[in-house]
Amino acid sequence: NVSEIAPLIAFAGVVLIVFLKNPKFHYFGSIIAGLGILFIGMDMMSTAMEPLRESETFISLITNFSNPVIGILVGAVFTAIIQSSSASVGILQALARSGLIGLDGAVFVLFGQNIGTCITAVLASIGTGREAKQTTIIHLSFNIIGTIIFTTVCLLTPLTTIVAGWSPDNAAQQIANMHTLFNVVTTLL
Template identity: 35%
Template sequence: MLYFLLFIFLIAVFIMGMSILRAGLFQLSGERFKKLLERVTNSPFKAMLTSIFVTALLHSSSAVMVITIGLISAGMLTFPRSIGIILGTNIGTTFTTEIITFNINQYLVPMAVIGAILMVFQNVKFRSSGFILFGMSAVFIAIQGFEFLSTPLTELPIVENILLMLNRSHLLSIVFGAILTALIQSSTAMTGITMGFLSGGILNLDSGIAIMLGSNIGTCITGYLASIGSGKESKLCAYAHIWLNVVGVLIFIPFVDWMSSMAQNVAKSPDVQLAHTSLLFNVISSLVVLPFSEQFGKWIMFVHGRGKK
C-alpha cells in the first residue's frame, strides 16, 4: 500500500513539475507565443512549424491546444487556420519525452535548490528561470521514482495482474493508456510512467508503445474540455485533434510489433526506444495529413457541422 501511495505521489510531483516548468516558460514568452500563432497561420506548413517550436518550448501540447481554442473563441483565429497548429502540437510534445531520457541525475538537487532560490526573486526573468529549473528537476526526480518503484509495485497482486494483461494485449494497453492519460490529463506523464516500468524490465516494449499510442488519444480530453462553451469553431478544433489522433492510432495498431523491433535496433535503453517511437508516430501522422489539411478541415466541418452548437 505504501508503494502505491508513493506512486500516486510521484504522479502528482511529475504533473506539478510540468506545470511549474510550463508556468516559468509562459511567463517569459507566453504573450509572444500567442501573437506568433496569430500571425503564422496563413499557411498550414508555417503554422505546423511554429506550433512544433511553441509546443516544444512550453513542453505541453495541451497548453498549446488550450491557447489555440482560446484564440478561436476570441475571434482571433478561425478553425481552418488552426489545422497546422494541431498537427504541430503532436510533434512538438515528443521533444519533452526525448528530453526526459537524458541522464542528469547528479544535477537534480543543485537544480532544485537554485530554482527554489530564484523563485523568491521579484525580477520576472529570475523568478521564471527558477520555475523552469525547479519544475524540470521535479520532473526528472519523478521519472527516477517511477523506475525505482516499478519492481516493488509488481509485488502488489493488482498491479501484477494489470501488467500481465497489458503485456498480452496491444488493444488493452491502448485503452489503458487512453483512460489513464485522460484522468491525469498529461500524455507526457503517462509516457514517463511507462518509461519507468520499461526501464524496470517489467513491461514489454510493444506494450509500452501501445500505451504511448493510447496516451495520444487520452490527451485530447484537455482540448475538448477547453472547447465546451467556447463556440462551434472551438469545438471543431477539438474534434479535429481527436480525429487526428484516433485515426492515426488505428492505422498504427498493426505495426506495433514492427515499431518495437525497429526501436530496439536504433537505441539500447528502453526509455529511449519508446521516446524515438513516439517521435516517429507523431511525425508520420502529422506529415501524412499536412498536404490534405484543407480537405481534412472541410471533412471535420462536414461531419460535425458548422451549424451545431
C-alpha cells in the first residue's frame, strides 16, 4: 500500500531539496516529493469519497442504467465534479468489489470517467493562449474518440468477457485491466 509510505517518500524528496545543493539532486528531490504528495492526496481523496460508497442514491445512479450512454454520462459528470479520475475509478472498483456493478456495466462508467478527467485541463485552459486551448481540445478529443471506439467494441464483441477472464475472481482488477487497455490502445491509435 503506497499510501502508507507516501509521507516518507514526500519527506525524502523535501530532504533532497532542502539539504543538497546539486541541481540534479534538487530536481530528483522535487520529483520524489511530488510523487509522495500525489499519493497522499489520492489517499485523502479516496477517504473523503468513502461516504459515497454508502449512499443509496449514488449507488443507484452508478449501477442502475440500461443505456451505455447514461453510464458514460454518469462517469463523466461524477469525475468532472470531483476532478479526480483516480478517486472515481477507486469508488467504481469498490462498488464492483461489493458486487453492486459488474464489468459489463462498469466499463461504460469507466469510459465516461476518462472523459470527465479532462475537466481539469478545460478549467486550466480558461484565459490561456491558443496552444493551451488546442492541447485541451486534443486531450478531450482523444478521450471522446477512445470512448466511442471502446463502447462500440464492447457492444459488438466479447471484449468485456475477455478482459473479465484475465482476473475472474477480482472485480477491481478487471476494472483496472480495462482502464489500462483503454488508455494503451487509445494512445496507440
